[in-house]
Amino acid sequence: MNAQTTRPPRLPSSARYEFQKPIGSGGVGTVYRALDRRTQELVAIKVLKYRLSDNPTLHQRLALEFKAACELEHPNIVRALGFENDGEISYLVYELVEGGSLADRLEKHNRLPEDVSILIITQMAQALHYAHERQVIHRDVKPDNILLTSSGRAKLTDFGLAKDYGGEDMDLTRQATGLGTPNFMAPEQFADAKNVDARCDVYSLGATLYNLVTGMIPFAAKTTLAMLTKKETRRYAPIRSIVSSLSERTELAIRAALDPSADRRPSTCLEFFKLLTGRRRVRSDVLKTPAPLSCGRVPAENRRKTIRYPLRIGSCGILDTSVHSDGEWQEKWPLVVRDVSAEGIGVLLARRFEIGTELMVELAFEPSKPAQRLPIRVTRLQVDRAGHWIHGCTFDQPLNADQLRALVKQA
Numbered sequence: 001m002n003a004q005t006t007r008p009p010r011l012p013s014s015a016r017y018e019f020q021k022p023i024g025s026g027g028v029g030t031v032y033r034a035l036d037r038r039t040q041e042l043v044a045i046k047v048l049k050y051r052l053s054d055n056p057t058l059h060q061r062l063a064l065e066f067k068a069a070c071e072l073e074h075p076n077i078v079r080a081l082g083f084e085n086d087g088e089i090s091y092l093v094y095e096l097v098e099g100g101s102l103a104d105r106l107e108k109h110n111r112l113p114e115d116v117s118i119l120i121i122t123q124m125a126q127a128l129h130y131a132h133e134r135q136v137i138h139r140d141v142k143p144d145n146i147l148l149t150s151s152g153r154a155k156l157t158d159f160g161l162a163k164d165y166g167g168e169d170m171d172l173t174r175q176a177t178g179l180g181t182p183n184f185m186a187p188e189q190f191a192d193a194k195n196v197d198a199r200c201d202v203y204s205l206g207a208t209l210y211n212l213v214t215g216m217i218p219f220a221a222k223t224t225l226a227m228l229t230k231k232e233t234r235r236y237a238p239i240r241s242i243v244s245s246l247s248e249r250t251e252l253a254i255r256a257a258l259d260p261s262a263d264r265r266p267s268t269c270l271e272f273f274k275l276l277t278g279r280r281r282v283r284s285d286v287l288k289t290p291a292p293l294s295c296g297r298v299p300a301e302n303r304r305k306t307i308r309y310p311l312r313i314g315s316c317g318i319l320d321t322s323v324h325s326d327g328e329w330q331e332k333w334p335l336v337v338r339d340v341s342a343e344g345i346g347v348l349l350a351r352r353f354e355i356g357t358e359l360m361v362e363l364a365f366e367p368s369k370p371a372q373r374l375p376i377r378v379t380r381l382q383v384d385r386a387g388h389w390i391h392g393c394t395f396d397q398p399l400n401a402d403q404l405r406a407l408v409k410q411a
Helices: 056-070 102-109 114-133 187-191 198-214 224-233 248-257 269-277 300-306 401-410
Strands: 017-025 029-036 041-048 080-085 090-095 146-148 154-156 309-320 332-340 344-349 358-363 372-383 389-395
Touching: 017 041, 029 090, 041 056, 056 080, 056 090, 102 146, 102 198, 114 146, 114 154, 114 198, 114 269, 114 332, 187 198, 187 224, 198 248, 198 269, 248 269, 269 332, 332 401, 344 372
Parallel strands: none
Antiparallel strands: 017 029, 029 041, 041 090, 080 090, 146 154, 309 332, 309 358, 332 344, 344 389, 358 372, 372 389
Protein backbone atom coordinates (compact mmCIF):
# COMPACT_ATOMS: atom_id res chain seq x y z
CA MET A 1 0.00 0.00 0.00
CA ASN A 2 1.01 3.60 -0.56
CA ALA A 3 1.87 5.11 2.81
CA GLN A 4 0.90 8.52 1.47
CA THR A 5 -2.75 7.53 1.17
CA THR A 6 -3.08 5.24 4.21
CA ARG A 7 -1.63 7.42 6.96
CA PRO A 8 -4.17 9.62 8.77
CA PRO A 9 -4.12 13.08 7.13
CA ARG A 10 -3.81 16.24 9.12
CA LEU A 11 -6.99 18.07 9.97
CA PRO A 12 -7.90 20.98 7.68
CA SER A 13 -6.65 24.44 8.59
CA SER A 14 -9.67 26.48 9.60
CA ALA A 15 -10.11 29.66 11.60
CA ARG A 16 -13.84 29.08 11.84
CA TYR A 17 -14.11 25.45 13.01
CA GLU A 18 -12.61 23.88 16.12
CA PHE A 19 -12.29 20.15 15.42
CA GLN A 20 -13.09 17.78 18.27
CA LYS A 21 -13.38 13.98 18.41
CA PRO A 22 -14.13 11.76 15.38
CA ILE A 23 -17.67 10.36 15.45
CA GLY A 24 -17.62 8.14 12.35
CA SER A 25 -15.46 6.87 9.55
CA GLY A 26 -16.01 5.45 6.07
CA GLY A 27 -13.99 4.38 3.06
CA VAL A 28 -13.14 7.88 1.88
CA GLY A 29 -13.62 10.15 4.88
CA THR A 30 -13.85 10.66 8.62
CA VAL A 31 -16.61 12.65 10.33
CA TYR A 32 -15.65 14.88 13.26
CA ARG A 33 -17.67 16.76 15.83
CA ALA A 34 -16.65 20.40 15.65
CA LEU A 35 -17.54 23.79 17.08
CA ASP A 36 -18.51 26.56 14.71
CA ARG A 37 -16.79 29.53 16.37
CA ARG A 38 -18.92 31.99 14.41
CA THR A 39 -22.30 30.63 15.55
CA GLN A 40 -21.14 28.79 18.70
CA GLU A 41 -23.07 25.72 17.47
CA LEU A 42 -21.82 22.14 17.22
CA VAL A 43 -21.61 20.71 13.70
CA ALA A 44 -20.44 17.53 11.98
CA ILE A 45 -17.58 17.84 9.49
CA LYS A 46 -16.78 15.16 6.91
CA VAL A 47 -13.06 15.30 6.04
CA LEU A 48 -11.65 13.42 3.06
CA LYS A 49 -8.86 10.98 3.86
CA TYR A 50 -7.05 11.88 0.63
CA ARG A 51 -5.32 15.11 -0.26
CA LEU A 52 -6.47 16.95 -3.35
CA SER A 53 -3.30 15.98 -5.21
CA ASP A 54 -3.77 12.29 -4.33
CA ASN A 55 -7.30 11.92 -5.65
CA PRO A 56 -8.92 14.99 -7.25
CA THR A 57 -11.95 12.91 -8.33
CA LEU A 58 -12.97 12.29 -4.71
CA HIS A 59 -12.75 16.01 -4.00
CA GLN A 60 -15.02 16.63 -6.98
CA ARG A 61 -17.42 14.06 -5.61
CA LEU A 62 -17.51 15.76 -2.21
CA ALA A 63 -18.34 19.01 -3.98
CA LEU A 64 -21.13 17.17 -5.79
CA GLU A 65 -22.40 15.84 -2.46
CA PHE A 66 -22.63 19.39 -1.13
CA LYS A 67 -24.34 20.61 -4.29
CA ALA A 68 -26.98 17.85 -4.02
CA ALA A 69 -27.53 18.16 -0.26
CA CYS A 70 -27.61 21.95 0.05
CA GLU A 71 -30.54 22.16 -2.40
CA LEU A 72 -32.68 19.88 -0.21
CA GLU A 73 -34.45 21.40 2.80
CA HIS A 74 -36.47 18.63 4.43
CA PRO A 75 -36.94 17.60 8.09
CA ASN A 76 -35.77 14.06 7.21
CA ILE A 77 -32.61 15.09 5.34
CA VAL A 78 -29.43 16.20 7.13
CA ARG A 79 -28.70 19.83 6.23
CA ALA A 80 -25.44 20.58 4.43
CA LEU A 81 -24.01 23.87 5.73
CA GLY A 82 -20.79 24.41 3.81
CA PHE A 83 -18.03 23.00 1.60
CA GLU A 84 -14.44 24.19 1.92
CA ASN A 85 -10.87 23.32 0.97
CA ASP A 86 -7.71 24.62 2.65
CA GLY A 87 -5.56 24.00 -0.43
CA GLU A 88 -4.95 20.33 0.28
CA ILE A 89 -7.90 18.90 2.18
CA SER A 90 -11.61 19.20 1.37
CA TYR A 91 -14.33 19.00 3.97
CA LEU A 92 -18.11 19.24 4.12
CA VAL A 93 -19.97 20.78 7.08
CA TYR A 94 -23.29 19.20 8.14
CA GLU A 95 -25.75 19.78 10.92
CA LEU A 96 -24.86 17.54 13.87
CA VAL A 97 -27.25 14.65 14.54
CA GLU A 98 -26.55 13.27 18.02
CA GLY A 99 -28.46 10.00 18.04
CA GLY A 100 -26.14 7.82 15.95
CA SER A 101 -26.94 5.85 12.82
CA LEU A 102 -29.58 3.25 12.14
CA ALA A 103 -26.74 0.76 11.65
CA ASP A 104 -25.62 1.48 15.22
CA ARG A 105 -29.16 0.83 16.45
CA LEU A 106 -29.28 -2.48 14.55
CA GLU A 107 -25.91 -3.55 15.92
CA LYS A 108 -27.20 -2.99 19.44
CA HIS A 109 -30.64 -4.59 19.05
CA ASN A 110 -30.10 -7.06 16.15
CA ARG A 111 -33.52 -6.23 14.67
CA LEU A 112 -36.22 -3.65 15.29
CA PRO A 113 -39.97 -4.03 15.91
CA GLU A 114 -42.15 -3.76 12.82
CA ASP A 115 -43.87 -0.54 13.87
CA VAL A 116 -40.56 1.18 14.66
CA SER A 117 -39.09 0.01 11.34
CA ILE A 118 -42.07 1.30 9.38
CA LEU A 119 -41.92 4.62 11.20
CA ILE A 120 -38.30 5.04 10.11
CA ILE A 121 -38.80 3.81 6.55
CA THR A 122 -41.85 5.99 5.92
CA GLN A 123 -39.78 9.00 6.95
CA MET A 124 -37.09 7.93 4.48
CA ALA A 125 -39.69 7.36 1.76
CA GLN A 126 -40.91 10.92 2.25
CA ALA A 127 -37.36 12.31 2.20
CA LEU A 128 -36.52 10.42 -0.99
CA HIS A 129 -39.82 11.37 -2.61
CA TYR A 130 -38.95 15.01 -1.88
CA ALA A 131 -35.45 14.57 -3.37
CA HIS A 132 -36.79 12.78 -6.44
CA GLU A 133 -39.29 15.58 -7.01
CA ARG A 134 -36.24 17.84 -7.26
CA GLN A 135 -34.53 15.47 -9.70
CA VAL A 136 -32.00 14.09 -7.19
CA ILE A 137 -31.56 10.36 -6.61
CA HIS A 138 -29.43 9.11 -3.74
CA ARG A 139 -28.01 5.75 -5.01
CA ASP A 140 -26.68 4.64 -1.60
CA VAL A 141 -29.62 4.25 0.80
CA LYS A 142 -28.63 1.95 3.68
CA PRO A 143 -28.75 1.88 7.51
CA ASP A 144 -25.32 3.57 7.78
CA ASN A 145 -26.66 6.60 5.91
CA ILE A 146 -29.76 7.02 8.06
CA LEU A 147 -29.16 9.01 11.25
CA LEU A 148 -31.51 9.12 14.23
CA THR A 149 -32.05 12.15 16.42
CA SER A 150 -32.45 11.80 20.17
CA SER A 151 -36.22 12.10 19.69
CA GLY A 152 -36.24 9.29 17.12
CA ARG A 153 -36.61 11.28 13.91
CA ALA A 154 -34.77 9.70 10.97
CA LYS A 155 -32.56 11.81 8.71
CA LEU A 156 -30.97 10.76 5.42
CA THR A 157 -27.35 11.74 4.85
CA ASP A 158 -24.38 11.12 2.53
CA PHE A 159 -25.37 12.27 -0.95
CA GLY A 160 -21.88 11.46 -2.21
CA LEU A 161 -23.27 9.18 -4.92
CA ALA A 162 -26.25 11.37 -5.78
CA LYS A 163 -27.07 12.29 -9.37
CA ASP A 164 -29.88 14.13 -11.06
CA TYR A 165 -32.28 12.78 -13.64
CA GLY A 166 -30.57 14.75 -16.36
CA GLY A 167 -27.46 12.64 -15.89
CA GLU A 168 -25.46 15.42 -14.23
CA ASP A 169 -22.97 13.76 -11.91
CA MET A 170 -19.92 15.68 -13.11
CA ASP A 171 -18.95 12.71 -15.35
CA LEU A 172 -17.69 10.87 -12.26
CA THR A 173 -19.71 7.75 -13.07
CA ARG A 174 -18.65 5.99 -16.23
CA GLN A 175 -20.99 3.90 -18.34
CA ALA A 176 -21.23 0.27 -17.19
CA THR A 177 -19.84 0.85 -13.70
CA GLY A 178 -21.54 0.16 -10.39
CA LEU A 179 -21.58 2.52 -7.45
CA GLY A 180 -23.21 2.02 -4.08
CA THR A 181 -23.18 -0.61 -1.34
CA PRO A 182 -23.64 -4.11 -2.86
CA ASN A 183 -25.90 -5.50 -0.12
CA PHE A 184 -28.46 -2.74 -0.69
CA MET A 185 -27.96 -1.95 -4.40
CA ALA A 186 -30.54 -2.65 -7.08
CA PRO A 187 -29.37 -5.22 -9.69
CA GLU A 188 -29.29 -2.65 -12.48
CA GLN A 189 -26.96 -0.49 -10.42
CA PHE A 190 -24.17 -3.09 -10.62
CA ALA A 191 -23.95 -2.78 -14.40
CA ASP A 192 -24.75 0.86 -15.09
CA ALA A 193 -24.99 3.21 -12.10
CA LYS A 194 -24.91 6.23 -14.41
CA ASN A 195 -28.34 5.55 -15.92
CA VAL A 196 -30.37 4.33 -12.95
CA ASP A 197 -33.46 6.23 -11.79
CA ALA A 198 -35.55 6.60 -8.62
CA ARG A 199 -36.44 2.90 -8.66
CA CYS A 200 -32.93 2.04 -7.44
CA ASP A 201 -33.67 4.04 -4.26
CA VAL A 202 -36.98 2.14 -3.90
CA TYR A 203 -35.02 -1.13 -4.05
CA SER A 204 -32.49 0.04 -1.45
CA LEU A 205 -35.32 1.20 0.80
CA GLY A 206 -36.92 -2.28 0.58
CA ALA A 207 -33.59 -3.97 1.34
CA THR A 208 -33.10 -1.66 4.32
CA LEU A 209 -36.57 -2.47 5.66
CA TYR A 210 -35.85 -6.21 5.27
CA ASN A 211 -32.65 -5.68 7.28
CA LEU A 212 -34.49 -3.79 10.01
CA VAL A 213 -37.33 -6.24 10.62
CA THR A 214 -35.29 -9.46 10.26
CA GLY A 215 -31.82 -8.43 11.41
CA MET A 216 -30.45 -10.10 8.26
CA ILE A 217 -29.11 -8.96 4.88
CA PRO A 218 -31.56 -10.18 2.21
CA PHE A 219 -28.94 -11.37 -0.31
CA ALA A 220 -25.87 -12.21 1.77
CA ALA A 221 -23.18 -14.03 -0.25
CA LYS A 222 -19.42 -14.56 -0.21
CA THR A 223 -18.81 -12.87 -3.56
CA THR A 224 -20.39 -9.96 -5.38
CA LEU A 225 -21.23 -12.21 -8.34
CA ALA A 226 -23.04 -14.69 -6.09
CA MET A 227 -24.92 -11.81 -4.46
CA LEU A 228 -25.99 -10.44 -7.84
CA THR A 229 -27.20 -13.88 -8.90
CA LYS A 230 -29.33 -14.08 -5.76
CA LYS A 231 -30.73 -10.62 -6.43
CA GLU A 232 -31.63 -11.43 -10.03
CA THR A 233 -33.39 -14.66 -9.04
CA ARG A 234 -34.87 -13.13 -5.85
CA ARG A 235 -33.46 -15.86 -3.62
CA TYR A 236 -33.74 -14.69 -0.05
CA ALA A 237 -35.15 -16.16 3.14
CA PRO A 238 -38.94 -15.57 3.30
CA ILE A 239 -39.50 -12.73 5.72
CA ARG A 240 -42.22 -14.36 7.79
CA SER A 241 -40.18 -17.55 8.09
CA ILE A 242 -37.74 -15.41 10.10
CA VAL A 243 -40.30 -13.25 11.95
CA SER A 244 -43.66 -15.01 11.95
CA SER A 245 -45.47 -12.07 13.54
CA LEU A 246 -44.66 -9.72 10.66
CA SER A 247 -47.72 -8.42 8.84
CA GLU A 248 -48.57 -9.55 5.34
CA ARG A 249 -48.72 -5.92 4.24
CA THR A 250 -45.06 -5.35 5.16
CA GLU A 251 -43.95 -8.59 3.53
CA LEU A 252 -45.73 -7.74 0.27
CA ALA A 253 -44.30 -4.22 0.21
CA ILE A 254 -40.76 -5.57 0.65
CA ARG A 255 -41.28 -8.20 -2.05
CA ALA A 256 -42.48 -5.53 -4.45
CA ALA A 257 -39.50 -3.27 -3.73
CA LEU A 258 -36.98 -6.13 -4.13
CA ASP A 259 -38.24 -7.16 -7.55
CA PRO A 260 -35.14 -7.59 -9.77
CA SER A 261 -36.96 -5.94 -12.65
CA ALA A 262 -37.12 -2.17 -12.25
CA ASP A 263 -40.21 -2.13 -14.49
CA ARG A 264 -42.15 -4.30 -12.01
CA ARG A 265 -40.94 -2.44 -8.93
CA PRO A 266 -42.92 0.46 -7.39
CA SER A 267 -41.97 3.31 -9.70
CA THR A 268 -41.74 5.93 -6.93
CA CYS A 269 -41.11 6.11 -3.20
CA LEU A 270 -44.65 7.47 -2.88
CA GLU A 271 -46.00 4.27 -4.42
CA PHE A 272 -43.85 2.21 -2.02
CA PHE A 273 -45.09 4.37 0.87
CA LYS A 274 -48.68 3.56 -0.09
CA LEU A 275 -47.95 -0.18 -0.32
CA LEU A 276 -46.37 -0.10 3.12
CA THR A 277 -49.05 1.93 4.88
CA GLY A 278 -52.26 1.01 3.05
CA ARG A 279 -54.55 -1.90 3.71
CA ARG A 280 -54.84 -4.67 1.17
CA ARG A 281 -58.00 -4.40 -0.91
CA VAL A 282 -60.80 -6.63 0.39
CA ARG A 283 -63.84 -7.98 -1.43
CA SER A 284 -66.70 -5.52 -1.79
CA ASP A 285 -69.11 -7.91 -0.16
CA VAL A 286 -67.21 -7.85 3.13
CA LEU A 287 -66.58 -4.11 3.31
CA LYS A 288 -67.77 -2.59 6.54
CA THR A 289 -68.01 1.04 7.54
CA PRO A 290 -65.80 1.62 10.62
CA ALA A 291 -67.48 2.68 13.83
CA PRO A 292 -67.51 6.49 14.11
CA LEU A 293 -65.31 8.25 16.63
CA SER A 294 -66.82 10.23 19.46
CA CYS A 295 -67.21 13.93 18.68
CA GLY A 296 -68.77 15.15 21.91
CA ARG A 297 -72.04 17.06 21.97
CA VAL A 298 -72.98 18.14 18.47
CA PRO A 299 -76.20 19.88 17.37
CA ALA A 300 -78.53 17.38 15.73
CA GLU A 301 -78.62 19.27 12.42
CA ASN A 302 -74.79 19.08 12.11
CA ARG A 303 -74.28 15.57 13.43
CA ARG A 304 -73.93 13.86 10.03
CA LYS A 305 -71.32 16.34 8.86
CA THR A 306 -69.16 16.17 11.97
CA ILE A 307 -69.09 12.38 12.60
CA ARG A 308 -65.45 11.33 12.17
CA TYR A 309 -64.69 7.87 10.78
CA PRO A 310 -61.33 6.32 11.76
CA LEU A 311 -59.33 5.23 8.69
CA ARG A 312 -55.96 4.84 10.46
CA ILE A 313 -53.61 3.16 7.98
CA GLY A 314 -56.43 2.63 5.55
CA SER A 315 -56.02 5.48 3.13
CA CYS A 316 -53.09 7.39 1.68
CA GLY A 317 -52.85 10.54 -0.33
CA ILE A 318 -50.66 13.51 -1.19
CA LEU A 319 -50.49 16.90 0.48
CA ASP A 320 -49.60 19.82 -1.76
CA THR A 321 -48.40 23.08 -0.23
CA SER A 322 -49.83 25.09 -3.11
CA VAL A 323 -53.58 25.71 -3.13
CA HIS A 324 -53.23 26.98 -6.69
CA SER A 325 -52.76 24.41 -9.45
CA ASP A 326 -50.52 26.80 -11.38
CA GLY A 327 -48.24 27.60 -8.44
CA GLU A 328 -44.59 27.97 -9.44
CA TRP A 329 -43.23 26.47 -6.21
CA GLN A 330 -44.76 23.73 -4.16
CA GLU A 331 -43.94 20.69 -2.03
CA LYS A 332 -45.72 17.36 -2.16
CA TRP A 333 -45.86 15.18 0.91
CA PRO A 334 -47.18 11.60 1.20
CA LEU A 335 -49.68 11.28 4.03
CA VAL A 336 -51.75 8.74 5.92
CA VAL A 337 -55.40 9.61 6.57
CA ARG A 338 -56.29 8.99 10.21
CA ASP A 339 -59.95 9.97 10.22
CA VAL A 340 -62.44 11.77 8.02
CA SER A 341 -65.80 13.49 8.25
CA ALA A 342 -67.84 15.41 5.72
CA GLU A 343 -66.35 18.65 7.02
CA GLY A 344 -62.75 17.71 7.75
CA ILE A 345 -59.89 15.26 7.74
CA GLY A 346 -57.09 14.20 10.08
CA VAL A 347 -53.78 13.43 8.38
CA LEU A 348 -50.47 12.05 9.66
CA LEU A 349 -47.23 13.15 8.01
CA ALA A 350 -43.57 13.86 8.79
CA ARG A 351 -43.93 17.60 8.43
CA ARG A 352 -45.38 20.28 10.68
CA PHE A 353 -47.74 22.88 9.20
CA GLU A 354 -48.93 25.68 11.47
CA ILE A 355 -52.59 26.26 12.30
CA GLY A 356 -54.19 28.38 9.59
CA THR A 357 -52.01 27.00 6.77
CA GLU A 358 -53.93 26.47 3.54
CA LEU A 359 -53.07 23.24 1.70
CA MET A 360 -54.29 21.01 -1.07
CA VAL A 361 -54.97 17.32 -0.44
CA GLU A 362 -55.26 14.74 -3.21
CA LEU A 363 -57.58 11.85 -2.31
CA ALA A 364 -58.73 8.87 -4.35
CA PHE A 365 -62.42 8.33 -3.69
CA GLU A 366 -62.57 5.37 -6.08
CA PRO A 367 -59.63 3.14 -7.11
CA SER A 368 -60.55 3.29 -10.80
CA LYS A 369 -60.78 7.09 -10.98
CA PRO A 370 -58.15 9.86 -10.70
CA ALA A 371 -57.55 11.47 -7.33
CA GLN A 372 -59.41 14.69 -6.57
CA ARG A 373 -57.63 17.81 -5.30
CA LEU A 374 -59.44 19.40 -2.36
CA PRO A 375 -58.39 22.65 -0.61
CA ILE A 376 -58.10 22.33 3.18
CA ARG A 377 -57.05 24.49 6.13
CA VAL A 378 -55.13 23.30 9.24
CA THR A 379 -57.24 23.91 12.36
CA ARG A 380 -55.51 21.78 14.99
CA LEU A 381 -52.09 20.20 15.48
CA GLN A 382 -50.93 17.28 17.62
CA VAL A 383 -47.53 15.62 18.01
CA ASP A 384 -47.85 11.91 17.27
CA ARG A 385 -44.60 9.95 17.08
CA ALA A 386 -41.02 11.08 16.52
CA GLY A 387 -40.96 13.26 13.47
CA HIS A 388 -44.70 12.94 12.78
CA TRP A 389 -47.65 15.25 13.43
CA ILE A 390 -51.40 14.77 13.16
CA HIS A 391 -53.01 17.72 11.40
CA GLY A 392 -56.72 18.31 11.86
CA CYS A 393 -58.00 20.09 8.76
CA THR A 394 -61.31 21.37 7.46
CA PHE A 395 -62.41 21.16 3.83
CA ASP A 396 -63.20 24.42 2.05
CA GLN A 397 -66.22 22.62 0.62
CA PRO A 398 -67.69 19.78 2.76
CA LEU A 399 -67.77 16.32 1.19
CA ASN A 400 -71.13 15.15 -0.07
CA ALA A 401 -72.59 11.87 1.19
CA ASP A 402 -71.36 9.88 -1.83
CA GLN A 403 -67.79 11.14 -1.49
CA LEU A 404 -67.67 10.38 2.23
CA ARG A 405 -69.11 6.90 1.72
CA ALA A 406 -66.67 6.11 -1.09
CA LEU A 407 -63.64 7.33 0.87
CA VAL A 408 -64.55 5.33 3.96
CA LYS A 409 -65.24 2.13 2.00
CA GLN A 410 -62.26 2.19 -0.36
CA ALA A 411 -59.89 2.68 2.57
